[in-house]
Amino acid sequence: MPETLLFAMEAAINGLAAGVMYALVALGFVLIFKASGIFNFSQGVMALFAALTLVGLQTGQIPFSHLINAIFGTRMHHFGFTLPTFVAIAGTVLVMIAFAWLVERLIFRHLVNQEPIILFMATIGLAYFLEGLGDIMWGAEVKRLDVGLPQGMSGPIDDLTFAWFGYGFFVDSLEIWAAAIAGLLVITLVIFSQYTKQGRALRAVADDHQAALSVGISLRFIWVLVWSLAGIVALVAGIMWGAKSGVQFSLSLIALKALPVLILGGFTSIPGAIIGGLIIGVGEKLFDFLLGPIVGSATENWFAYMLALVFLLFRPQGLFGEKIIERV
Amino acid sequence: MKMTRMAAALAVTMVAAAPAIAESLHFPMLNYRTGPFGPNGMAFADGYQDYLTLINERDGGIGGVPIRYTECETAYNTERGVECYQGIRGDNPLIVQPLSTGITYQLIPRTMEDRVPMHSMGYGRTSAVNGEVFNWTFNYPGTYWDGASVIINYLLEENDGSLDGKKIVLVYHNSAYGREPIPTLTRLSERLGYEFIPIAVDSPGQEQRSQWLQIRRERPDYVLMWGWGVMNPTAIQEAANIRFPMNNFIGVWWSGSEQDVRPAGEGAHGYRSLAMHGTGRDYPIYDDMQQYVIDAGLYAGTGDEVGTVLYSRGLYAAMLAVEAARTAQEIHGVGVITPAMMRDGMANLVITEERMAELGLPGFGPAFEVSCQNHGGSGEAMIQEWDAHNQEWNLITEWIAPDRELIMEMVMEDSLAYAAENDITPQCLERSGG
Numbered sequence: 154m155p156e157t158l159l160f161a162m163e164a165a166i167n168g169l170a171a172g173v174m175y176a177l178v179a180l181g182f183v184l185i186f187k188a189s190g191i192f193n194f195s196q197g198v199m200a201l202f203a204a205l206t207l208v209g210l211q212t213g214q215i216p217f218s219h220l221i222n223a224i225f226g227t228r229m230h231h232f233g234f235t236l237p238t239f240v241a242i243a244g245t246v247l248v249m250i251a252f253a254w255l256v257e258r259l260i261f262r263h264l265v266n267q268e269p270i271i272l273f274m275a276t277i278g279l280a281y282f283l284e285g286l287g288d289i290m291w292g293a294e295v296k297r298l299d300v301g302l303p304q305g306m307s308g309p310i311d312d313l314t315f316a317w318f319g320y321g322f323f324v325d326s327l328e329i330w331a332a333a334i335a336g337l338l339v340i341t342l343v344i345f346s347q348y349t350k351q352g353r354a355l356r357a358v359a360d361d362h363q364a365a366l367s368v369g370i371s372l373r374f375i376w377v378l379v380w381s382l383a384g385i386v387a388l389v390a391g392i393m394w395g396a397k398s399g400v401q402f403s404l405s406l407i408a409l410k411a412l413p414v415l416i417l418g419g420f421t422s423i424p425g426a427i428i429g430g431l432i433i434g435v436g437e438k439l440f441d442f443l444l445g446p447i448v449g450s451a452t453e454n455w456f457a458y459m460l461a462l463v464f465l466l467f468r469p470q471g472l473f474g475e476k477i478i479e480r481v
Numbered sequence: 482m483k484m485t486r487m488a489a490a491l492a493v494t495m496v497a498a499a500p501a502i503a504e505s506l507h508f509p510m511l512n513y514r515t516g517p518f519g520p521n522g523m524a525f526a527d528g529y530q531d532y533l534t535l536i537n538e539r540d541g542g543i544g545g546v547p548i549r550y551t552e553c554e555t556a557y558n559t560e561r562g563v564e565c566y567q568g569i570r571g572d573n574p575l576i577v578q579p580l581s582t583g584i585t586y587q588l589i590p591r592t593m594e595d596r597v598p599m600h601s602m603g604y605g606r607t608s609a610v611n612g613e614v615f616n617w618t619f620n621y622p623g624t625y626w627d628g629a630s631v632i633i634n635y636l637l638e639e640n641d642g643s644l645d646g647k648k649i650v651l652v653y654h655n656s657a658y659g660r661e662p663i664p665t666l667t668r669l670s671e672r673l674g675y676e677f678i679p680i681a682v683d684s685p686g687q688e689q690r691s692q693w694l695q696i697r698r699e700r701p702d703y704v705l706m707w708g709w710g711v712m713n714p715t716a717i718q719e720a721a722n723i724r725f726p727m728n729n730f731i732g733v734w735w736s737g738s739e740q741d742v743r744p745a746g747e748g749a750h751g752y753r754s755l756a757m758h759g760t761g762r763d764y765p766i767y768d769d770m771q772q773y774v775i776d777a778g779l780y781a782g783t784g785d786e787v788g789t790v791l792y793s794r795g796l797y798a799a800m801l802a803v804e805a806a807r808t809a810q811e812i813h814g815v816g817v818i819t820p821a822m823m824r825d826g827m828a829n830l831v832i833t834e835e836r837m838a839e840l841g842l843p844g845f846g847p848a849f850e851v852s853c854q855n856h857g858g859s860g861e862a863m864i865q866e867w868d869a870h871n872q873e874w875n876l877i878t879e880w881i882a883p884d885r886e887l888i889m890e891m892v893m894e895d896s897l898a899y900a901a902e903n904d905i906t907p908q909c910l911e912r913s914g915g
Contacts, residue, residue: 160698167690219783226778288515294785295520295714295740305722305748323697325690325722394687397718399744403517403685403711410688441691450692451655451681 156320163322164442165435170328172434173335174393178411179418179426180338181386187359187421188379189261191272195280197408199249199384202283204391204400205291206248208298210241216290238300242388249384250377257376265372284405293402298395302330331393338389339423342382351378359421409454413461419474428472433457504817505549506542506806508533508799509569511579514782516556517685518710520740521791523782525580526552528795530781531774535766536803538773543806546816557710559583563591570595575823576802578602582658585618590903593617598824600805602798603628603734603757607661608895610857610888612828613907615896619827619856621801622849623883625707626891627860628733628755629662630883632705633669635731635864638881645674650696652689652716653707655681662707662733664891669884686712693719706732713741721748728753734862737874738790742867750869753877755862758797759845760874762788766796766841790874797846804840805830812912825912828853847880853909857892860885 185193213232260275303326311321346352357365358375394407418429437453445452513522533548542548553565562584577599579585585605592599600619607624609615636644651666653659663679670677680692708716713736720730728751737754774780786792809818809826830851837843849858861880868875900907
């Protein structure tokens with residue numbers, strides 16, 4: 154097999170893996186948009202906050218320690234113990250559920266029936282607040298996140314592809330795990346929404362708010378539920394991205410990668426988020442493989458947004474989104 | 482009535498504060514503690530501020546005149562950086578340190594016009610070395626072109642004086658900063674016979690898989706990095722992932738802090754970078770720092786960064802600024818100096834090994850002299866290596882000199898082109914009359 158074709162295959166496989174990472178972020182946006190029509194600008198910051206909380210709990214960091222030390226002149230930073238990863242993840246899930254409850258109680262309860270742009274603006278404010286809260290609570294330095302997932306070149310894939318083609322493909326073990334976890338997450342969400350009472354209520358609200366309210370479904374409960382789910386998805390995205398490059402402010406910028414994915418897949422479709430992510434991932438890696446060396450690389454963001462622009466021109470609802478027809 | 486009282490109170494406060502402001506030396510800080518590059522900017526800012534605090538607390542200021550520092554948050558954003566400068570330009574700023582190549586480029590014409598000296602230490606526009614064109618911009622003790630040349634000289638040493646046939650990749654932040662070393666490395670590749678491949682990474686640099694797959698395919702002998710912020714740990718992690726030998730991966734001094742290597746854990750062991758100064762707390766100055774700043778609770782930020790690489794860089798930048806102010810006071814024989822006098826101090830700055838030892842920083846930075854023709858210092862740097870087991874940087878070389886002949890040739894080409902474009906007649910400035 155020609156060497157170039159092998160390299161292109163390797164780039165495409167890595168694109169699929171990267172696509173899963175993008176889809177993980179896009180999923181959180183879809184969940185909230187589908188259930189409430191809110192485009193949640195703070196989804197990326199939620200991933201950062203969840204990852205910061207996880208590292209903080211894992212390492213036994215005292216929340217707000219810098220603030221406490223500045224006010225009381227103390228020098229406390231850690232409790233003196235660490236938590237097992239599983240317990241820290243469970244604790245972070247509880248924090249994200251509490252966050253969802255507070256968001257509904259303090260913000261969105263007061264904004265029911267407001268224009269979508271008002272709700273969107275509220276999420277921008279929430280993003281800035283959460284960013285600052287994360288810094289004050291856990292500190293702004295770069296943190297190492299280790300939840301025990303393997304990282305680095307996958308040996309079995311290297312061996313297998315070497316045996317087949319005489320060239321070992323590079324695939325990051327972490328991204329294989331990310332794909333498995335994303336798959337599990339989607340299956341869980343599907344089972345939850347199809348076979349549980351709360352899941353059916355969530356789908357009813359997503360289909361028609363007014364009709365759902367008229368049969369006694371609590372909109373507030375659904376909002377807490379959906380923000381909690383988005384918080385858990387943010388935690389998963391935060392773990393995967395945080396393990397790649399450390400937990401720091403830049404983690405919140407992964408949301409920018411989710412936007413073209415959403416435009417491709419549609420803002421209201423969970424399968425759309427996955428497939429959109431995969432298309433962007435494979436497309437950008439192949440594009441960079443073919444044209445990167447000629448134009449000096451760094452074409453990925455450009456490609457993703459150009460593809461999104463093409464979709465906006467010809468299929469604005471995305472591949473799986475609902476077509477909105479407004480009659481005058 | 483209430484308004485009148487408030488206005489009167491304000492007026493009294495301003496009048497009372499006026500002598501304190503007039504009888505002080507204003508050192509503005511264009512910092513970034515927020516945004517994607519905040520973790521890096523924070524450590525530098527803390528080091529800079531702590532040194533100025535030390536001078537105030539221990540010595541009562543410079544030559545008996547207290548230092549007044551102000552802080553403006555740029556978030557490493559060029560527009561905000563320019564706004565910060567606009568805010569301080571009328572407040573007698575003695576030295577502007579933008580801590581961003583993008584902001585530096587924007588401020589070069591503005592500071593020239595306002596006659597405010599600017600110091601871009603180890604960053605900014607390299608050709609500002611030519612002080613006859615860039616009268617108000619200084620970039621001692623070294624520049625990016627020096628850095629690139631020092632790495633190549635180091636690699637020459639490692640390869641018995643020849644890089645012929647070697648393949649060297651540069652992974653760079655796709656910005657004005659990241660592109661700076663390309664001309665030098667290209668020129669040196671023509672001279673030394675190595676193959677040079679530049680590969681860009683878009684800001685902030687969290688996704689670099691395509692770049693590292695390309696590096697894996699190219700099989701280079703060495704990878705150099707001009708990165709900043711999250712780009713650095715991501716690149717180091719990716720290099721570890723593809724099992725690239727860390728000893729052959731060398732970053733610029735902005736890609737060599739603890740924050741860059743820690744996220745990759747053991748994978749970062751053996752990674753190397755340039756060092757324009759020493760690091761750690763094993764210098765006598767830290768005894769005073771502990772006594773006058775840390776124990777007194779006057780430290781900047783959280784106090785967690787003391788002794789780290791970027792904290793040391795902030796401290797070094799502040800030390801050079803203070804020494805320049807001291808030189809200006811000596812030249813003009815006054816305590817309270819103007820920005821023009823400060824420029825004279827910077828243009829005549831002499832840093833010797835003895836002076837570094839007197840300051841409690843023996844061997845911390847290179848000895849150098851600034852002149853009208855050379856605003857860039859000696860350009861020397863060392864190489865440091867990360868020890869992931871002990872979580873510390875170790876210096877593995879002495880000071881390495883760059884190929885100054887080549888660099889000055891390039892500096893002259895670029896600076897004279899700038900002078901022609903901007904209608905500047907190259908000349909040395911006369912000393913300020915006060």
